[in-house]
Amino acid sequence: MVDLSGRVAIVTGGASGIGRSAAQQLARAGAAVAVADINGEGAEEVARGIQAAGGDALAVTTDVAQPPQIESMVERVVSHFGALHILCNNAADLSLLERDRDLLQTDIETWNKTWEADLRSVMVASKHALPHMLAAGGGAIVNVSSVDGASGDNTRFAYATAKAGINVLTQCMAVAYGKSGIRCNAILPGLVLSPAATDTLEAHPAIREIFLENVLTPHLGTPEEIASVIVFLASDAASYVNGQLIRVDGGLLSHVPHLAQHEKYFATLATSAEAPGDGATSA
C-alpha cells in the first residue's frame, strides 16, 4: 500500500478525467492535494469531494497556458500547505484538437496555443516547482504525455509534437535533477475513457471497436487505471524509477501494426473452411 502521508501534490487539469482520478487517488494515499484547473468550479467540486472523504485538498483556478498563473499556483500551494513534493503535469487543452486535424489546414495560432498549453506549461510548472522540491530534499514529477507523442499519425500534428516534447523534457529533467533526489517520469496513455474521449466515442461508435481490436486487453482504459500509475510513480515505491516514458495503453503500441487485419483475414479463412462442402471440414 502506497503511503503519501506528509506529502503535498499538485495535479494540473485536476477537475476532470485522468487528473480528477489522480487527485482523488493521491489524496486517498495520504497526500494533501492541490487540484489546479482552468475550470475553477470543477476543481472546487473535486477538492470538496476529497475533503468530504476525509482528505486534504485545495482548489486553485489556473490556466496553464499563462505562465504567471502557473507561478501563482505554485506559490499559493506552498504558502497553503507549507511545502511541495509531487507535481503531476496532466493538463492539456484538448479543445484545440478540432483545429489540429490536417497539417495543411493547421494555422500558426493553433500550433502555438497547443504548444503553450500542452508543452510549455510542463516546463513552466516544473521550473517553479523544482526549487520547492529541492528545498524539501526531493520530489517526483509525473508528466502525462500520450502515445501520440511516440508514433506517427496523419492528424494532431501540434498535439503529438507537444507530447513528444514532454517526453524529452521528462528525460532532461531526470538527468539534471535526479542526483538531487528529484525523479521525473512520463506516462503515455493510449485511449482512455475520460469525458474528452467518451464524447468522441459517442459521436463515432466505430472508433471504440477499432481501439478494442488494437489493445491487448478485453477493455478500454479508464482514468483510474492511469491514475494508479501516477500514484505509483509519485511514491517511494518507484524510488528507482527515473527518466522513464511508461506506456499505459493496453498494449496498443506493443504489437505488429497489421495485427487486426491479420486476425480478420484468418477469421475469413476459418469461416470459409467451415462452409458446407469445403474439403477442410470433411475429414
Ligand SMILES: NC(=O)c1ccc[n+]([C@@H]2O[C@H](COP(=O)([O-])OP(=O)(O)OC[C@H]3O[C@@H](n4cnc5c(N)ncnc54)[C@H](O)[C@@H]3O)[C@@H](O)[C@H]2O)c1
Ligand atoms: N483520454 C485519452 O484518451 C488520453 C490519451 C492520451 C493522453 N491523454 C492526456 O491525458 C491528460 C488528461 O486528459 P483527459 O483525457 O483526462 O481529459 P479531460 O478533458 O477529462 O481533462 C482535462 C482537464 O484539463 C483541463 N484543462 C484544459 N485546458 C487547461 C488549461 N489551459 N489550464 C488548466 N487546465 C486545463 C480541463 O478543464 C480538464 O479538467 C491530457 O494531458 C491528455 O493529453 C488523454
